[in-house]
Amino acid sequence: MPDTIYVINGPNLNMLGTREPEKYGRATLADVEALCREAARRHGLAVEFRQSNREGELVDWIQEAAKTKAAGIILNAAAYTHTSIAIPDAIAAAQVPTIEVHITNIHAREEFRHHSHVSRAAKAVLAGFGIDGYALAIDGLAALARAGRS
Ligand code: CA2
Secondary structure, three states: OOOEEEEEEOOOHHHOOOOOHHHHOOOOHHHHHHHHHHHHHHOOOEEEEEEOOOHHHHHHHHHHHHHOOOOEEEEEOHHHHHOOOHHHHHHHHHOOOEEEEEOOOHHHOOHHHOOOOHHHOOOEEEEOOOOHHHHHHHHHHHHHHHOOOO
């Protein structure tokens, strides 16, 4: 069975491609899923792709990734990035290499987006590459695993 990576998306990302295209682009979450599946396939990885508007559900899925011994997590926690303590606590407990992804460069946006609680528990952070950041994060996870650094 191929190793699995969890791609977990937080609140409002189900709206991708329908509003604010100047910020988030025109691709939909289904397009992001297709991109992730293609990137993972190139590395022989399977994908569990999820989105929720509820913080607790994101925590449940991080715990599930740990329980099922996932090879990694790609996480765009969206606005919970800036507010949640439960999510980084779950990542720290999971001991699954987690790459934090943001479509936009959060450091070039409003002050309140500059701080990420998730970053303290993440292995690496990617921001500002648009949805390509998801594929880059999958490449990064695979590179870490190859180098035995995950
Ligand atoms: O840049 C990112 O990926 C963010 O995680 C996106 C979050 C934002 O709160 C973070 O600061 C940065 C917002 C996701 C909302 O996505 C929408 C997409 C289209 C229309 C409306 C919302």
